[in-house]
Amino acid sequence: xxxxxxxxxxxxxxxxxxxxxxxxxxxxxxxxxxxxxxxxxxxxxxxxxxxxxxxxxxxxxxxxxxxxxxxxxxxxxxxxxxxxxxxxxxxxxxxxxxxxxxxxxxxxxxxxxxxxxxxxxxxxxxxxxxxxxxxxxxxxxxxxxxxxxxxxxxxxxxxxxxxxxxxxxxxxxxxxxxxxxxxxxxxxxxxxxxxxxxxxxxxxxxxxxxxxxxxxxxxxxxxxxxxxxxxxxxxxxxxxxxxxxxxxxxxxxxxxxxxxxxxxxxxxxxxxxxxxxxxxxxxxxxxxxxxxxxxxxxxxxxxxxxxxxxxxxxxxxxxxxxxxxxxxxxxxxxxxxxxxxxxxxxxxxxxxxxxxxxxxxxxxxxxxxxxxxxxxxxxxxxxxxxxxxxxxxxxxxxxxxxxxxxxxxxxxxxxxxxxxxxxxxxxxxxxxxxxxxxxxxxxxxxxxxxxxxxxxxxxxxxxxxxxxxxxxxxxxxxxxxxxxxxxxxxxxxxxxxxxxxxxxxxxxxxxxxxxxxxxxxxxxxxxxxxxxxxxxxxxxxxxxxxxxxxxxxxxxxxxxxxxxxxx
Amino acid sequence: xxxxxxxxxxxxxxxxxxxxxxxxxxxxxxxxxxxxxxxxxxxxxxxxxxxxxxxxxxxxxxxxxxxxxxxxxxxxxxxxxxxxxxxxxxxxxxxxxxxxxxxxxxxxxxxxxxxxxxxxxxxxxxxxxxxxxxxxxxxxxxxxxxxxxxxxxxxxxxxxxxxxxxxxxxxxxxxxxxxxxxxxxxxxxxxxxxxxxxxxxxxxxxxxxxxxxxxxxxxxxxxxxxxxxxxxxxxxxxxxxxxxxxxxxxxxxxxxxxxxxxxxxxxxxxxxxxxxxxxxxxxxxxxxxxxxxxxxxxxxxxxxxxxxxxxxxxxxxxxxxxxxxxxxxxxxxxxxxxxxxxxxxxxxxxxxxxxxxxxxxxxxxxxxxxxxxxxxxxxxxxxxxx
Numbered sequence: 009x010x011x012x013x014x015x016x017x018x019x020x021x022x023x024x025x026x027x028x029x030x031x032x033x034x035x036x037x038x039x040x041x042x043x044x045x046x047x048x049x050x051x052x053x054x055x056x057x058x059x060x061x062x063x064x065x066x067x068x069x070x071x072x073x074x075x076x077x078x079x080x081x082x083x084x085x086x087x088x089x090x091x092x093x094x095x096x097x098x099x100x101x102x103x104x105x106x107x108x109x110x111x112x113x114x115x116x117x118x119x120x121x122x123x124x125x126x127x128x129x130x131x132x133x134x135x136x137x138x139x140x141x142x143x144x145x146x147x148x149x150x151x152x153x154x155x156x157x158x159x160x161x162x163x164x165x166x167x168x169x170x171x172x173x174x175x176x177x178x179x180x181x182x183x184x185x186x187x188x189x190x191x192x193x194x195x196x197x198x199x200x201x202x203x204x205x206x207x208x209x210x211x212x213x214x215x216x217x218x219x220x221x222x223x224x225x226x227x228x229x230x231x232x233x234x235x236x237x238x239x240x241x242x243x244x245x246x247x248x249x250x251x252x253x254x255x256x257x258x259x260x261x262x263x264x265x266x267x268x269x270x271x272x273x274x275x276x277x278x279x280x281x282x283x284x285x286x287x288x289x290x291x292x293x294x295x296x297x298x299x300x301x302x303x304x305x306x307x308x309x310x311x312x313x314x315x316x317x318x319x320x321x322x323x324x325x326x327x328x329x330x331x332x333x334x335x336x337x338x339x340x341x342x343x344x345x346x347x348x349x350x351x352x353x354x355x356x357x358x359x360x361x362x363x364x365x366x367x368x369x370x371x372x373x374x375x376x377x378x379x380x381x382x383x384x385x386x387x388x389x390x391x392x393x394x395x396x397x398x399x400x401x402x403x404x405x406x407x408x409x410x411x412x413x414x415x416x417x418x419x420x421x422x423x424x425x426x427x428x429x430x431x432x433x434x435x436x437x438x439x440x441x442x443x444x445x446x447x448x449x450x451x452x453x454x455x456x457x458x459x460x461x462x463x464x465x466x467x468x469x470x471x472x473x474x475x476x477x478x479x480x481x482x483x484x485x486x487x488x489x490x491x492x493x494x495x496x497x498x499x500x501x502x503x504x505x506x507x508x509x510x511x512x513x514x515x516x517x518x519x520x521x522x523x524x525x526x527x528x529x530x531x532x533x534x535x536x537x538x539x540x541x542x543x544x545x546x547x548x549x550x551x552x553x554x555x556x557x558x559x560x561x562x563x564x565x566x567x568x569x570x571x572x573x574x575x
Numbered sequence: 576x577x578x579x580x581x582x583x584x585x586x587x588x589x590x591x592x593x594x595x596x597x598x599x600x601x602x603x604x605x606x607x608x609x610x611x612x613x614x615x616x617x618x619x620x621x622x623x624x625x626x627x628x629x630x631x632x633x634x635x636x637x638x639x640x641x642x643x644x645x646x647x648x649x650x651x652x653x654x655x656x657x658x659x660x661x662x663x664x665x666x667x668x669x670x671x672x673x674x675x676x677x678x679x680x681x682x683x684x685x686x687x688x689x690x691x692x693x694x695x696x697x698x699x700x701x702x703x704x705x706x707x708x709x710x711x712x713x714x715x716x717x718x719x720x721x722x723x724x725x726x727x728x729x730x731x732x733x734x735x736x737x738x739x740x741x742x743x744x745x746x747x748x749x750x751x752x753x754x755x756x757x758x759x760x761x762x763x764x765x766x767x768x769x770x771x772x773x774x775x776x777x778x779x780x781x782x783x784x785x786x787x788x789x790x791x792x793x794x795x796x797x798x799x800x801x802x803x804x805x806x807x808x809x810x811x812x813x814x815x816x817x818x819x820x821x822x823x824x825x826x827x828x829x830x831x832x833x834x835x836x837x838x839x840x841x842x843x844x845x846x847x848x849x850x851x852x853x854x855x856x857x858x859x860x861x862x863x864x865x866x867x868x869x870x871x872x873x874x875x876x877x878x879x880x881x882x883x884x885x886x887x888x889x890x891x892x893x894x895x896x897x898x899x900x901x902x903x904x905x906x907x908x909x910x911x912x913x914x915x916x917x918x919x920x921x922x923x924x925x926x927x928x929x930x931x932x933x934x935x936x937x938x939x940x941x942x943x944x945x946x947x948x949x950x951x952x953x954x955x956x957x958x959x960x961x
Contacts, residue, residue, distance in 0.1 A: 025578070028578070029578065032578070032581055032582060032585055035585050035589070036581075036584075036585050036588060039588045039589060039592045040588075042592050043591075043592050046595045046596055049602075049603075050595075050599060053606070058606050058609045058610065149577050149578070208589070212589075212592055212593055212596045213596060214638075216638050220662050220663075220666065222658065222662070295631065295632070298635075302656075302658065302662060303658055304627075304631075304656060304659055
């Protein structure tokens, strides 16, 4: 046997083993998602009883959030929020390595938060549970780093498939959102895991559909105008939701660090107050979505529930509780769609479909606008309805909602949430060309730092011999900011020579990551402070290097050959 | 090795999840009982919206429970939420295709929507479903409901065929026999209806509904003596039965061609009949403010026709004039001449029938009991309307 054929056989065996492992991971992720769902149901029942009293409605989220606040801040730091952005970051920036603490923490805090009435969904946390489980298993089996990374979307797809009972949409979501590449070679493994998970889920929970959906029918071609209106409104609501969420989160993050432990409880008190007024927005809220789909809600109720759910979700999420925005976006979409369906029905001069059909399309439109996963949205609704006829109105509404949301909120919400946490995802390279110079090629790996406590005068003297236009303030582990030559000169001339440099430093400077292309480096350098820090993607304060205009000029002057594929 | 451990672990987790799911199902079932009771209580208090909300929660908690779903569907249907009710039932039907109650509720929804074909299909499905032997009465009531629906839809032929299917099943059940008889009457089969009522009357001579039904059936079959016998036993007749009884009585006691009558009695009866026919025609054709008696109105026919309001004179003038003249002559003849030959009596009866016919054609309605009796008497003696 030649060495070549031996290697080929080894690879074949490894691929087969990986396929088996994908099935096992899919089953385990599905089981974990089912356990998570069951845990939420049980917790909710235990905490609220069959018919919750006003006291319970107020105190359960308030008091439980005190406990989850302690857990989330002291023990399980990475279990806050949805889990989707954290999974994406782990896959794209950390080689798919996820600590066992993450799924354990998400399981416990997710059950407590959602079970105690926070207006959050279980799909995002389930996805993180599945991804975390897959990563932990991969590490435990001592697979190669590449294989560990590949297991993350496999576990994510399996868990999502079981949590939402839509195996195809789960695969698409894993490709679209986690991997960020619809042409990924991992398609086979994710499909296998997704199918295995949904089979296991149905064998345990039965074939009962998540929603009872109305038979869809486009009654009149002009009805597409109604769906277009739904797409427009859905887009606007998506933007409002994302902006409110990000702003309130920014506010909570701006509070003193000592308050972080109490922030989930602040959200809990607010949710308790909301539940006293509108108890229907408690938890995931799928029974009400089902009612909207079946024409069981009047216009006023849908408008009220949609608005309150939006506010409640923003509060629950921004205050740092554990839970996702997947289900709330569907809830708000169903209410929006149902309300628009009723309006169209009452004013349209042509026959229209039932409002339930609009509610269904509204779910997709809001999902496309908020989550920014339009393909997942289409497949998800299609899987729920199993009706081809809904595709055209769904795509019309989705497209408009997605376009409006992208125009007014250019950064997808998951990416924006990560950025708030100081994690910067790499640019997607849709052309796949790559291969050009990057910041890593240009940067000075050992940049000069100015101590934040140095006075302006001390810094000025120390930097007399340095021709750079600006310097980094802080050290390699923690970047305080940057300061430009003009700022130092101005401070010396202005009689502020004895002030600390940190008081002058720009705290949120323009920066790049080491994989940014040279074009981005030049663009940011032009609008920066004379120096561009190169920071790590999953920690925006850790410095990898720095770039000044002189570094770029020197680099180009050396006549470097542009790297080509294979270099 | 590690993979084997992982697979073993998966099996263990599967078992644990199954146990947890089973425990949750028990919890939900217990909750469903409470919520269903809350729904029933709300329904009892007339709060249909709350009842529906509770029933929905009960169904969500225990989706496999047939009773909860049926109750929810019924409540939804009561609240005009037919679409959702239909979906609830269709889901149940997928699981229990042979459940007659599901098909029956679906049929009722379709019937409310005036979807005749759909309703018929679901009713037939309900009838063809699996019924236990103890549910015989319910099954028969479903057929009765279907027959009523078909009659309401004007589908008499289909209703009759269902009635024929029902007939063998009614023996021994007096109420159902009476019900079937009434439906047969509605469907237009008086003979079968009488066959249904007669045994009941024989067994229970005071059965009011059966007596009324039998009387009506006999009347329609022109078996007036029997009709009179049955109807005379009805203590509290409805308006219809009272009318039929009055007409029957007149048929039996105003027929100038009845056997074993003296000539004077025949003339008296004929005179009464012709006078009534003239009276009805005068009421029909005279201006409302000047209703006149026949003897006054006979000659001035032309005056009426030439009067100011020609619109009240729409009929065939010459035919009516000749009928009036003939009637006048007949009445004056009856007043002066002694016994009429039988042919003369028949001609007089035919004259009265024709007058009634013209009036019915022009003014509509059936007239007074005697007018109806004239038509029936004429028909009884082969003088059918054209």
